[in-house]
Amino acid sequence: MSGLQAAAEVGGLDTGQIGTRSKAVFAGYTFALIDTGRGSVTVSLVGSKRCFAVHIAQDWLQIADGMTAELSQVVEVAAHWKGGASYDSLSARYPFMRVTELARVLASPDPIAAQWDWLRSAPEFCDDRDLVDAAHRDPVLRSYFPDLSHRSLQLSRSFTDREGAVRISLQDGGYRVQQSGESSQGREYASLEAAVAAASALLGSPSA
Structure with missing residues (x-):
């Protein structure tokens, strides 16, 4: 969690509230949660791949997911989404993020x-x-x-x-x-x- 906060501060980014979702390590993952006000951005540290899995969700709907090795990109995604990014804008600016087909269908x-x-x-x-x-x-x-x-x-x-x-x-x-x-x-x-x-x-x- 401190790494996410530090990356956001360095980039001057408003991601929303960053909190701990789970302190436990499960199947090689640790979790943190960013509340953007437009749903949540869940960040999972995948130790075996030395990268971060990013998931965006609103209530029951999974909006997008992706992986990146750069912590700075994680907070950029959260800030971009919090700022009102559309699905197309999100995937165009961050190609590693995949907007789910169901999210596009429902929109x-x-x-x-x-x-x-x-x-x-x-x-x-x-x-x-x-x-x-x-x-x-x-x-x-x-x-x-x-x-x-x-x-x-x-x-x-x-x-x-x-x-x-x-x-x-x-x-x-x-x-x-x-x-x-x-x-x-x-x-x-x-x-x-x-x-x-x-x-x-x-x-x-x-x-x-």
Whole structure:
């Protein structure tokens, strides 16, 4: 923490409040936290690589992350973010910082459409492309925010409003459809088309 404060003072930078997040060392990392007023900048010392891991977050949302060997760049990133930097400005000025795709999606004019576009085009989701494309073809499901994780597609009103969300999951060669709040484990379907139709019926009902 004293190193961050000293670097900020040398650079004449206003980073916000610098505090200790954890005094413990875990898996080679030590932690410090900078409260910028626009969320937090977490700084992790990675001893094995002799560099600093930097993470910017606002509440539950991870904004950006990166690594640098220069402590001065860590405080510059914090000061730049505190000063109101946009995502594009942050990544352009500090190329080692990667703005997360989810942060860009949620900042877009139409987060639902942007999230669908990402899930349907990014190579990391290619294994579940059939599931995503089938859901996207349904006009009811296409109007909901999709979240893909562990071979399971969740559809909700928005990223933060998960009440009544419906999940389509791969299950033993078939598919399971379940709505949040249900006491049961949902229903299983042999085909993707049947699972999509069932999810559409749930979300298209008046109570959805």
